[in-house]
Amino acid sequence: MIDYHYIRSNSELARYCQEWTSASFLAVDTEFIRTDTFFPIAGLIQIGVAGKLFLIDPLTIDEWSGLVALFEDVSIPKVLHSCSEDLEVFQRLLGCIPTPILDTQIGAGLAGYGSGISYQRLVEACLGEHVEKGETRSDWLQRPLTERQCSYAALDVEYLQSVYVSLVEALKEVGRLQWWHDECQQMLDNVRNAPGSAQYYQRIKTAWKLRGKNLLLLQRLCEWREGEAQQQNIPRGRILKDNSCFEIARQQPANSIQLNAIKDVSSKIVRHHGELILNMVSEALAEDDRSVLPANLAPPLGGDDMRKFKSLRSVVQDCAEQANLPAELLMKKRDIEYIVREAAWPDSLPDWRMSLVGEGLSRYLKKESEQ
Template identity: 55%
Template structure:
């Protein structure tokens, strides 16, 4: 029998890609992976795309392809599942390269969690769990923009989609047996829906740790700083931290410096940053200092009170019992942030998929009612 890795096909012309897409159009599913570089850029630079279909393996050179229309048509086909592991970074590559998100997408990390293998399972552990094969990590950090790619790089990349093709039916069977196949689809549909939403620079500040420690005016200053930094990083295609680190944004918003000497005393703000951006940063802080409070963002969410913490522990215990009955990790059934939002607002967040809600809603709402 021919070794599928040895017989892999390397695609570096539009004609070859179109021919491959014609073949993939009749496949039951596509296993997809990407290799990319993102060391010095804001956006990932695709170095290689891997596709597995019908037992065959394909390596696509994105540095040589100028027309992706045949491939993107397949990515959008709703009757052709695309199987990817831990898809978040891959989806960014798709957004940059194709301006689209694969539909429907099935993330094997999510599927493994629902199948009872654990939350956030790495690709290496998934392969070992399902196939009993140890995956070497030697090429993970190699230069995927170098040409020609080495034999070891090509083998490493091809194996990814070889194993994904073998893992997919195993996961489907396990999830089908526990009645959770529809859960997998629902969770992955939510992931793709969120990935398709355009990012709002004004919302980045919400990711900053300890945001709640700032006053409303300081939070507004932080919002302005982070929005400016986001726009600047994207425009220059450099990592956010090359413009200004999160910690520096937080401290600038907290201290509200008036002049460059004060700005220079803030840790993580380098002389180079002050030379390039100092006047602009000080102007943003001054605008926040003078702004009317009607423009302030809603107050940041504070940590739970002692009473709310006790309520959270009750809810978590209930969720753990249900998760144990289902054979899934508790954090897969009910994430901490979902329980906290329920406690604060009395309603489930929109990100809580229907299958979860149907399993935990009545019991958790009963706890809230008893508390009242």
């Protein structure tokens, strides 16, 4: 039976947080539910410190200042695996993002374990241990939690501590430890600088097809939907689906009958939000200030640009193979697209990438300039 301590009171958490200030690192994980809500609902926070395991109950604790102070202490690395959703949990529950973070999925890629490796596969590869996945989708908001749930959750941060130590040694040996820090810092910067609700329209795949007032309408629809979904704490698709937003912006319905005729715009949506949506349509159509119109979005690559993309992706793949790295970690698709469109290196990328792909990139840019 695994040994862990279950923390269910403010005073207990404060006491342990004070003890953890001397930790060399914290292994951190969360369990949460996000099936019918916009925001994740924390069901458990797991902490591993110096071989000991702690489960923190967010349903019985409401004083988080000690944990926030620890998470914001830049002298203590916080170790997580594939942490994007965990960061949302912390933003919602604690109002902070742990800093610095070392994501073991990223570290594993740099150490040669492949791209996007699961926690279970990484534990097996590093430690030779098998992790059960049976409780992944269980109800983490029920109380009391079962012993099986608690053991499953505690094991995550027990193994995570050993995985971290193993990855640090492996990356030191190949001179890539700083790359791990740089890559995770960029991930945090991206989270902190994530576009606001007014920019959500850019995530709709077909948005590039719209121009002028149609695109302005899509922007306003998406921004309204984000606010509505957050206020009601329900998935944005429960308000309007992405494709419905696009079709409203494209068709610009003039009345409730035309609005109801759009796919997936139900009579219930028209009843609850129809007047507001139709007002947004008419206001966008009446907009005379061209300065408020969003800039046109770039279409997907095609023709000669797609040829360039494939050529550059081949360069990246060759460089990645030579460095025993996943091509997706060396350079993401969006970065390759940026280079194709701008014929320039993205300023935001860490320097370690240039050390691996810079020569191949220079040859590519020179060849394209000569054609």
